[in-house]
Amino acid sequence: MPNKNTEEAIAELVALLPMFMRTLLEESTVKTAANLSTSEEKTLMYIHKHEGRSMGEYSKKVGLARGSFTAVADSLEQKKLVKRVSGPDDRRKCALVLTEEGKKIAREIDARFKQQIAARLAQLGEEDLNNLKNALEIIAQIMEKLNDQ
């Protein structure tokens, strides 16, 4: 059963991914304009890419429990970066929309995120960069497959 070994190897490699993320983002002492928590920043970034989804969907994408996400939405709304819009089709749902200020800050966060990673990647040669990009693309493709099922 050759797959057994492949799967175990994948499991061990997957365990390294959080460390990989930290390697790329370490020493991120830079602060953005607003004084936002990590979850608030992630939320803003994700709404920026996919606006008008429900609270439940955002909480999943950000990686928080539903109950925890309520506080994040509260805080962002209080800072006038986000607005709750109760869904017309399903009154249980709350869609989130960025304000103008929210969009501005989302763009700032996005730029800073890319700069940090780019600075770290500057240590790599062109071949490594291409290999890394290809590897990440394969992972993204496979993730889509897994999520579709």
Add this chain to the structure above:
Amino acid sequence: MPNKNTEEAIAELVALLPMFMRTLLEESTVKTAANLSTSEEKTLMYIHKHEGRSMGEYSKKVGLARGSFTAVADSLEQKKLVKRVSGPDDRRKCALVLTEEGKKIAREIDARFKQQIAARLAQLGEEDLNNLKNALEIIAQIMEKLNDQ
């Protein structure tokens, strides 16, 4: 400047990795023998692989602030899964060592982790599995390069 685009693409793909991890580990309602928190489990797993390192090193690998890790070590020590050993070479440092019970539970957690990922990967074909493994290996290699510098 062709690298600019490559780096931006990498940044966007890296942002998807947490979701990828959640995809592989979702619905992990299985509980192990001891009633351990996620950080306690990660700590046990990491000590199992690399025994006798210092508290500071473990806190980094687990992804916790040093101050937070003290409580995790306290809890594991109180549960008799881990022992603090003050370093002979540097009296500031505390090494952590697994007890026999700690080793047993670490093996359980490791097996469960691999089972969960294997169950999710069972949906993939052999080609996808090999591609995924290769992609993760490339990422691991590049991470090593980045950490060495």
Add this chain to the structure above:
DNA sequence: ACCAGATATTTAGAATTCTAACATTTAGAT
């Protein structure tokens, strides 16, 4: 129309983690 079960959000209290300040120990410079 009505009911039972499912879904979406909120709430409250417990558990976890973070930040900043502290004490001890080490390393390097003078």
Add this chain to the structure above:
DNA sequence: ATCTAAATGTTAGAATTCTAAATATCTGGT
């Protein structure tokens, strides 16, 4: 030797997140 700065682990209080229960709404079957 002595001093200064850095490294290690701990502590305490604030911030964040989790879990479980509560509320409101929707869906499908009768």
